[in-house]
Amino acid sequence: MSEPYVAVVAGARPNFIKIAPVLHAVDKIRPPFSTVLVHTGQHYSAELSDVFFQQLGIRPPDIHLDAGSGSHGRQTARILEAFESFLMASPLDIAAVMVVGDVNSTIAAALAAAKLGKPVIHLEAGLRSFDRTMPEEINRLATDAISDLLLVSEPCGETNLRAEGVPPSRIRYVGNVMIDTLVAQLGAVESKTGGDESAAPFALVTLHRPSNVDSRENLTAVVEFLVRIADKLKIVFPIHPRTKSRLTDFGLTERLERAGAILLPPQGYIENLGMMSRAMLVLTDSGGIQEETSFLSVPCLTIRENTERPSTISHGTNTLVGLDFVKADALVDQIIAGSYKKGRPIPGWDGRAAYRVVESVSEFLALRHVIPPLSEVRN
Numbered sequence: 001m002s003e004p005y006v007a008v009v010a011g012a013r014p015n016f017i018k019i020a021p022v023l024h025a026v027d028k029i030r031p032p033f034s035t036v037l038v039h040t041g042q043h044y045s046a047e048l049s050d051v052f053f054q055q056l057g058i059r060p061p062d063i064h065l066d067a068g069s070g071s072h073g074r075q076t077a078r079i080l081e082a083f084e085s086f087l088m089a090s091p092l093d094i095a096a097v098m099v100v101g102d103v104n105s106t107i108a109a110a111l112a113a114a115k116l117g118k119p120v121i122h123l124e125a126g127l128r129s130f131d132r133t134m135p136e137e138i139n140r141l142a143t144d145a146i147s148d149l150l151l152v153s154e155p156c157g158e159t160n161l162r163a164e165g166v167p168p169s170r171i172r173y174v175g176n177v178m179i180d181t182l183v184a185q186l187g188a189v190e191s192k193t194g195g196d197e198s199a200a201p202f203a204l205v206t207l208h209r210p211s212n213v214d215s216r217e218n219l220t221a222v223v224e225f226l227v228r229i230a231d232k233l234k235i236v237f238p239i240h241p242r243t244k245s246r247l248t249d250f251g252l253t254e255r256l257e258r259a260g261a262i263l264l265p266p267q268g269y270i271e272n273l274g275m276m277s278r279a280m281l282v283l284t285d286s287g288g289i290q291e292e293t294s295f296l297s298v299p300c301l302t303i304r305e306n307t308e309r310p311s312t313i314s315h316g317t318n319t320l321v322g323l324d325f326v327k328a329d330a331l332v333d334q335i336i337a338g339s340y341k342k343g344r345p346i347p348g349w350d351g352r353a354a355y356r357v358v359e360s361v362s363e364f365l366a367l368r369h370v371i372p373p374l375s376e377v378r379n
């Protein structure tokens, strides 16, 4: 009998950070299945893709779908079509498809797989912002609805899925694989940034959500807030390609430069983690950075009205400020004064989530008689 494969699909920057520990755990545990790594090509630049493969030790993709950028419909459709063709033509015995996170690649690959009767495993299932104006929320809802195994990263995931009527037998709480990558890379960060104590306190800024950057009014308000912070702290701002275009379109780049902000291209994983761990505060609209700052105990102000990651508020160092910059100004002062809240541990954010992912996938495949139970393989 040919060996069963799990197709692991990744397409955008945060996906790469999530699949790295899973692939490493498969190499270490050697379960009775193999993986085929599929890159959709949603992110294709060296700075949004290649650097993550290099720094996180991810093997080159086995398959590249070259989907590229485009409107949501076009991008999703291109991935859907290309991934379906791959699944139909592949000589491999693909027993399941694993998708991660909430990007367009996630729903596109899940949809292609489900329609071909391939079981779908969703890693980071159950997160909900309850805001359907976010493309990621649509991706999460639709992906979970057609997934067969839902691997949950934080406590709210289980609650949300149960409330939607998902049978508990399909849900496994595995914890947060993004924290696995962070824990694994901290050593590399320390060796690269050691002895840099002289650096002045700084605020690290990351922004890319369409709701913040595509509106002239909102992006101008964010920039004015950053200019005020620049009076108190150095601003370090690695700029996502989407944000870079909008800052240029709206004539805001110079305003930041005149305030002394350090504007950088998108950073590699290790460089970004280094800056995040040394920052006095982080201002962001990213999902993953809310989690990473919570784990690192670095204060995080999130420029969004909601979060699908509520543990970062209840347990972590995150506060939602939305576009309320009066509130944000007061919190910045609290952070500088050292009186801002401290974080506490979140269950399963322990650096070992990927092992639980491999165990859960093995158990899932064994129940479907695709592989023998792990206990038999180990004896």
Ligand code: UD1
Pocket: 012, 013, 014, 042, 043, 044, 045, 046, 048, 049, 069, 070, 102, 103, 104, 105, 135, 136, 208, 240, 241, 242, 287
């Ligand atoms: C996507 C995800 C978002 C995730 C983010 C991380 C969706 C709906 N959104 O948003 O959830 O947080 O990735 O970055 O899937 N571009 C490049 N180089 C690239 C890829 C894109 O310069 O390699 C530019 C293109 O101009 C493109 C724009 O960035 O149009 C946006 O890329 P896209 O993948 O559509 O969405 P993101 O904003 O990156």
